[in-house]
Structure formats: structure tokens, C-alpha cells
Amino acid sequence: MDNNTINQAINLIDKSRNILLLTHAKADCDGLGAILATYLALKELGKDVTAVTNDPTPENLEFLPSISIVKNSLASAKDFIISLDTTKTPLSKIKYNLEGNRVNIIVTPKNGTFSKEDVTFAQGTNKFDLIISMDAGNLEHLGPIYDQNSELFFETPIINIDHHASNTDFGQVNMVDVVAASTTEVLYHVLIAMEKKYDKKLITEDIATLLLAGIITDTGSFQHANTSPKSMEVSAKLLDMGARQQEIIKNIYKTKKLSTLKLWGIVLSKVQVDPMHRMVWSTISKDDIQEADAEPDESEGIIDDLLSNAPGAEVIMLIKENKKENYISVSMRSTTNAVDVGKICAEMGGGGHVRAAGYKVRDGKAFDQVVSEILQKVREYQVKRLNIHTEDVETRNLASKDEGPKKPEEAPKPEKPEDKPATSGDKQSEKKSTYLEFKSPEENRKPKRKKRPPRKKKPRQEQPQPKQPEKPVEPLVPEEPKQEAPAPKPEEKPQPEQPSGQQPETPPPPPTEEAPSEQPPTRTPPPPEQM
Numbered sequence: 033m034d035n036n037t038i039n040q041a042i043n044l045i046d047k048s049r050n051i052l053l054l055t056h057a058k059a060d061c062d063g064l065g066a067i068l069a070t071y072l073a074l075k076e077l078g079k080d081v082t083a084v085t086n087d088p089t090p091e092n093l094e095f096l097p098s099i100s101i102v103k104n105s106l107a108s109a110k111d112f113i114i115s116l117d118t119t120k121t122p123l124s125k126i127k128y129n130l131e132g133n134r135v136n137i138i139v140t141p142k143n144g145t146f147s148k149e150d151v152t153f154a155q156g157t158n159k160f161d162l163i164i165s166m167d168a169g170n171l172e173h174l175g176p177i178y179d180q181n182s183e184l185f186f187e188t189p190i191i192n193i194d195h196h197a198s199n200t201d202f203g204q205v206n207m208v209d210v211v212a213a214s215t216t217e218v219l220y221h222v223l224i225a226m227e228k229k230y231d232k233k234l235i236t237e238d239i240a241t242l243l244l245a246g247i248i249t250d251t252g253s254f255q256h257a258n259t260s261p262k263s264m265e266v267s268a269k270l271l272d273m274g275a276r277q278q279e280i281i282k283n284i285y286k287t288k289k290l291s292t293l294k295l296w297g298i299v300l301s302k303v304q305v306d307p308m309h310r311m312v313w314s315t316i317s318k319d320d321i322q323e324a325d326a327e328p329d330e331s332e333g334i335i336d337d338l339l340s341n342a343p344g345a346e347v348i349m350l351i352k353e354n355k356k357e358n359y360i361s362v363s364m365r366s367t368t369n370a371v372d373v374g375k376i377c378a379e380m381g382g383g384g385h386v387r388a389a390g391y392k393v394r395d396g397k398a399f400d401q402v403v404s405e406i407l408q409k410v411r412e413y414q415v416k417r418l419n420i421h422t423e424d425v426e427t428r429n430l431a432s433k434d435e436g437p438k439k440p441e442e443a444p445k446p447e448k449p450e451d452k453p454a455t456s457g458d459k460q461s462e463k464k465s466t467y468l469e470f471k472s473p474e475e476n477r478k479p480k481r482k483k484r485p486p487r488k489k490k491p492r493q494e495q496p497q498p499k500q501p502e503k504p505v506e507p508l509v510p511e512e513p514k515q516e517a518p519a520p521k522p523e524e525k526p527q528p529e530q531p532s533g534q535q536p537e538t539p540p541p542p543p544t545e546e547a548p549s550e551q552p553p554t555r556t557p558p559p560p561e562q563m
Contacts, residue, residue, distance in 0.1 A: 035225070037205065037206070037207055038207065038221065038222055038225045039225070040205045041191050041193075041205045041207055041222060042222070042225060042226055042229055044162055044189060044191060044204070044205060045074070045077075045079075045162065045164075045191075045226075046229075047161070048079070048161035048162035048189075049079065049080060049161050050079075050080045050082075050159065050160050050161050050162075051074060051079055051080065051081050051082070051160065051161065051162045051163075051164060052081075052082050052084065052106075052160040052162070052163045052164070052188075053067040053070055053071055053081060053082065053083040053084070053164050053166065054067070054083075054084055054085075054163065054164070054165050054166065054168070054174055054177060055067050055085060055165070055166045055167050055168060055174075056167055056168040056169075056173040056174060056175070057085075057086045057087060057173065057174065057175030057176070058086075058087055058175075058329065059085045059086075059087065059089075059167075060167075060249065060332070061093055061096070061245050061246055061248075061249040061250075061284065062167050062214045062215050062216055062245075062246035062247075062249060062250045063085075063166055063167035063168075063215065063246075064085070064089065064093055064096060064099070064102070065096065065216050065242040065243060065245045065246035066166035066167055066193065066215045066216050066219050066242075066246060067083045067085075067102070067164075067166050068083065068096060068097065068098055068099065068101070068102070068242050069216065069219060069223070069239045069242040069243055070164060070166070070219065071083045071098065071101060072097075072098060072236070072238060072239055072242075073223055073226065073234045073235075073239060076232070076234055077226075077230065077232075077234075082103065082106075082160070083101055083102045083103065084102070084103045084104070084105065084106045084177060085102055085103075085104060086104065086174075086175040086176050086177055087104065087329075088104060089102065090329050090332070091289070092283055092284060092287060093283075095279065095283040096241075096242060096245065097238035097239075097241060097242060098238065106177050106180075106181060111155075112153070112154075112155060113153065113154040113155070114137065114151065114152075114153055115151070115152045115153070115154065116139060116146065116150055116151055117149075117150040117151075117152070118150075120144070120150075121141045121142075121143070121144040121145065121146055121150070122141060122142040122143065122144075123139065123140075123141060123142065124140045124141055124142040125139075125140045126138065126139050126140070160184070160188050161188070161189075162188065162189055162190075162191065163184075163185065163188050163189070163190045163191070164190075164191045164193065165190060165191070165192050165193065165194075165202075165203065166193050166194070166215055166219075167193075167194055167195075167196075167214075167215040168192075168194065169194065169196045169198045169199045169200065169383045169384070170199070170200040170202055170383070171185055171202050189203075189204045189205075190202065190203040190204055190205075191203055191204070191205045191207070192205065192206045192207065192208065193207045193208075193215055193218055193219060193222070194206075194207075194208045194215055194218070195208065195209055195210060195211075195212040195213070195214060195215050195217070195218055196208070196210070196374075196383060196384060196385060197210045197374060197384075197385055197386065198374055198377075198378055198383030198384055198385075198389070199383075207222065210385075211260065211262070212262070212263070213247055213250055213251045213256075213258045213259060213260060213262075213263035214246040214247045214249075214250035214251070214263070215246060215250075216242065216243040216244075216245070216246030216247055216250075217243075217246070217247055217262075217263055217266050219243065220235075220243050220266050220269075220270070223235055223239070223243075235270075235273050236273075236274070237273065237274030237275070237276070240270045240271075240273040240274050240275035241270075241274075241275045241276045241279065241280065243266075243270055243275070244267055244270045244271070244275040244277060244280060245280045245284070247263055247266065247267055247270075248267075248277075248280055248281070248284065249284060251263060252336050252337075253281070253285065254267075256336075256387070256388075257369070257387055258385065258387070258388075289326075289330065291324050291325050291326040291327075291330060292324075292326060292330040294323075294324035294325070294326065295316070295320065295321065295324035295326040295330050295331060295334075296331075296334050297324075298316070298320045298323065298324055299314045299315075299316055299320070299331065299334055299339075299350070300314070302314045302315060302320075303339065303342075305342070305345075306407075306411070307344070308420065309347075309410065309411045309414040309415070309418075309420070310344065310345060310346040310347060310414060310418075311345065311346070311347045311348075311349070311407070311410055311411070311414070312339060312342040312345040312347070312348050312349070313339075313348070313349035313350070313351065313407070314339060314349075314350055314351075315350075315351045315352070315353075315399075315403060316328075316331055316350070316351070316352040316353060317353050317399060318353050318355040321353075321355075328352065328354045328356065331350065331352055334350065335348060335349075335350040335363050335365055336365065339365075345367060346366060346367055346368055346370075346371050346414075347364065347365075347366055347371055347373065347410050347414070348364070348365040348366070348367070349362060349363065349364050349365075349406065349407075349410070350362075350363045351399075351402065351403050351406065353399045358394070358396075359392045359393060359394045360392065360393040360397070360399060360402045361390060361391075361392050361393075362377070362380070362382070362390055362391055362392070362393070362402070362406055363390040364376065364377060364384075364388070364389050364390060365387060365388050366386070366387045366388075367387070368387075369386055369387065370417070371386075371387075371413075371414075371417070372386045373385075373386070373387065373388065373389045374386050374387075374388075374389040376389070376409060376410065376413055377389035377390055377391045379409075380393075380406070380409070381393075
């Protein structure tokens with residue numbers, strides 16, 4: 033994004049008085065952070081600013097500074113607005129009923145009463161000088177705001193600020209930086225340029241926090257592949273400007289409702305894997321949301337925090353049914369630049385980045401049909417990319433038993449388990465025969481443990497070898513008669529009767545000679561002769 037584009041945008045802002053800020057439907061932290069930061073900066077310049085989103089703010093984003101200024105609807109020129117001042121009398125509830133051609137609006141206070149003076153009337157208007165769209169790839173992504181006020185977008189100049197590669201450049205000025213990690217990163221450079229033009233500090237601690245929140249969430253706390261040196265540099269500068277990083281981390285990553293945890297558990301229990309096509313996916317039906325007593329938006333983050341951690345997966349998908357708004361959303365992630373999920377989603381009517389994208393289905397299709405269609409779409413994509421043959425797909429379940437063309441590549445791996453458990457091992461062998469080693473490190477260790485027992489048995493077989501030293505003892509068997517010789521030794525006791533008292537020293541040598549002289553005890557006199 034060059035400086036000329038930034039200058040064009042600043043000139044449009046400078047000429048405008050009444051400015052409308054918008055972001056995509058189901059706004060996330062990046063979109064909300066961008067419109068809030070722009071709102072505070074333009075207010076500082078004395079502009080009349082209106083920030084609108086289609087949906088209520090998610091609970092985990094209510095910590096964002098000045099979030100209360102965001103409206104959930106855009107007043108049309110056809111609208112007739114009835115306003116009630118609740119300063120003195122708090123409001124309890126409001127309802128309406130129809131009586132023929134008459135509409136009765138019933139307002140109930142918590143205490144006290146309302147009077148006619150508390151009510152005012154006005155005609156709706158949408159006379160804006162400028163529209164600034166944040167983090168939206170096209171006008172349709174703005175949702176009902178665009179659908180219900182399409183004429184406004186053809187009559188009013190639009191500044192388009194985004195970082196998605198699928199952006200359609202629908203504005204008069206398009207500040208689209210596909211290298212940026214988030215829309216707030218793009219906006220940072222715009223605000224810096226505005227500070228120089230107006231010679232005024234615009235990035236306060238609140239604005240710095242809003243900009244940093246967008247970068248942190250879109251980079252997964254700097255874990256995603258879109259984290260760049262530039263985004264790290266901008267983040268460091270925002271911290272110097274007073275951005276409250278720990279406040280962001282606490283509310284985004286360390287605070288989860290019980291219903292959210294239950295929903296995440298259900299999603300994980302339904303995870304499915306296709307090793308051949310390197311896919312992992314899970315689904316969230318309306319029944320799952322009811323079972324967890326959760327809201328549809330509570331599933332946000334699970335695809336990045338949990339599903340993307342599946343080892344070996346290249347495509348991760350979460351298909352969610354939103355019964356309240358009657359659509360089905362598909363979120364996709366890839367773990368490699370070789371898989372362009374943005375292209376896949378664009379063909380399905382959505383868009384996004386190479387490694388993060390999504391789309392919505394609003395044509396009333398059944399949930400199971402949508403799931404089947406996207407799985408088939410991704411499989412076809414992977415078949416072409418990985419050059420998977422149809423024969424391989426058809427014989428995938430038999431590949432562990434029959435010879436396959438790619439088994440030799442996996443021969444050095446734990447293919448040796450030709451053990452008896454053929455039935456239970458079939459599932460493992462399927463994994464070994466596929467193109468993807470879809471195993472955890474623990475599973476890879478198991479076959480090694482199977483090899484170790486036979487190695488341990490070999491040293492155990494060598495244990496009988498130490499018995500061999502006992503065999504040399506066998507030649508001592510002839511000594512058994514020598515052991516019988518000590519029996520006659522008591523006959524030699526009369527020898528000490530001789531007066532030779534010095535002979536006790538001689539007894540040690542005679543036992544060696546006594547062995548041959550055991551039979552003739554009469555030969556006892558020769559030894560004294562030798563003496």
C-alpha cells in the first residue's frame with residue numbers, strides 16, 4: 033500500500049463531515065477494533081461519526097474501549113424513530129401489538145412512570161458524506177446493512193480498508209494490504225499519516241489497545257503463519273504507545289464461559305479424519321448448541337485453538353448450523369501455503385486468505401447436504417494436488433492387506449507388525465498404507481516397543497550360558513573317590529602318637545599323597561623315613 037493511496041483516503045476524510053463506519057457481519061475483534069479506533073480518531077478531529085454492526089457484540093469483546101458506541105442497526109431515510117428518555121425512569125421491558133391498522137407500543141418502567149415529555153419523534157436519515165468499510169472483502173459481507181440500504185452505497189463515496197486477498201476493491205479508495213496480518217495493522221499506518229497531516233496526536237492508549245487487539249486475534253497471539261516482521265514491529269510500537277496487552281490476552285484467551293467449554297467438548301468428540309486427503313473436520317448442529325446451552329458465536333476460536341493442532345492435517349474445517357439466522361457457515365484453515373482454502377471458499381461464494389477462509393450457505397440446503405458437498409469439494413481439490421489415483425481411494429480400506437504401490441515407501445516404518453491382531457491392526461495398517469502419516473508421536477513409538485521384546489528375549493536365552501561354568505565343575509567328578517579318602521584319615525591319627533612333635537607341619541603335604549595311599553594304610557612308615 034503506497035502513500036498516494038493513504039493520502040487519497042485522508043483527503044476524502046478531510047472533506048467529509050458525517051462519516052459512517054462499517055465492518056462485516058458477525059464482527060470479530062479485528063473488525064470491531066478497526067471501527068472503534070477510527071471512531072475515536074475521527075471524533076478527535078471533530079467529525080460526526082456513526083459506527084454500526086449487524087450483530088450484538090460478543091461477550092468476550094465487551095472489554096474493548098468505547099464498545100458501547102457501536103449501534104446494531106442503521107436508520108434508513110424511510111424510518112420513523114420514536115425515542116424515549118429513560119434518564120429519570122429506568123426501562124423494564126418494551127413490546128408491541130397490532131389492533132387492525134393500529135400499532136400499540138407498550139413500555140413498562142422498572143419503577144415510576146413515563147410521561148409525554150419523555151417521548152420524541154424523528155425521521156430517519158442516512159445522509160452520510162463518506163462510508164469507511166473495515167475488514168470486509170466485498171459489500172455483501174456487510175450483511176443486512178448493505179441489503180437494506182443498497183442505494184446508500186451507490187450514492188456515497190467508500191473507503192475500503194482491508195487485508196484479505198479476496199477483496200474485490202469495491203471502494204473509490206482501496207487500502208488493501210494482503211501482506212498485513214490484520215486490518216488494524218493497515219489502519220495503524222493511516223492514523224500515523226493523519227497525525228503528521230494534522231500535527232496532532234491521535235493514537236491514545238485506548239486506540240493503541242484496539243489496534244493491538246486486532247493484530248493479536250488475527251495472528252492467533254502471533255502463532256499463525258501470517259505473523260510477519262512488520263506486524264511484530266507495529267505491535268512493539270503500539271505497546272510503547274500504551275497498548276494494554278495483558279488485558280487483551282486475559283479477555284480473549286483466558287476467559288471462557290462454561291457453556292463455551294461444553295460446546296467445545298461436543299465439537300472435539302465429533303472430530304473426523306481423512307488421512308488420505310489430509311483432512312480434519314467437525315460439525316456443530318443446532319442440537320449441539322442446545323445441548324451445551326450456548327450461543328452460535330461461542331464456537332469462535334475452536335478451529336484455531338484446537339482443531340488446527342491435529343498432526344499431519346493440511347485442511348481443517350468447522351461446519352456450523354445457525355438456526356437463529358437460518359444459514360450454515362463453513363470455516364476453513366490450512367496448515368501449508370500449498371493448500372489455498374481462500375480459493376476453495378471463493379468458488380463456494382465466500383473468500384479469505386490462503387490459509388484462513390470461509391463462506392455461508394443461505395439457500396435452505398439441509399445441514400448434512402452442505403457437509404457432504406464441502407467434503408467432496410475439498411477431496412477433489414486434494415486429489416488433484418496430491419495426484420491421488422481413484423484406485424487408491426477405492427482400495428484404501430484394503431491397502432493394509434493387499435500390496436499397494438506406495439507401501440515400499442513405508443517399509444522402513446513399523447510395517448513389521450505382521451502380528452496376530454489382524455482385525456484390530458487393520459485400522460492401523462490403513463494409516464500406514466496411506467499417503468499421510470496421520471499418527472501422534474505416541475502411536476509411532478508403539479511399534480518400536482513391539483520390536484524390543486524379541487531383543488530382550490535374546491539376552492534371556494543367553495542366560496543358560498552362565499550354566500556352562502558349572503559344566504567345567506563336572507570334571508571334578510573323579511575327585512569323588514578323593515573325597516572318600518578322608519574317611520580313612522582318622523586311621524592316620526595314630527601317627528601323631530610318635531614323638532616327633534614337629535610333624536604337625538607336615539600334615540598339609542601328606543593329604544595330597546594320602547589320596548593314592550588311601551588303600552594301603554601300612555605305607556604310613558615311609559613318610560617318617562623321609563623325615
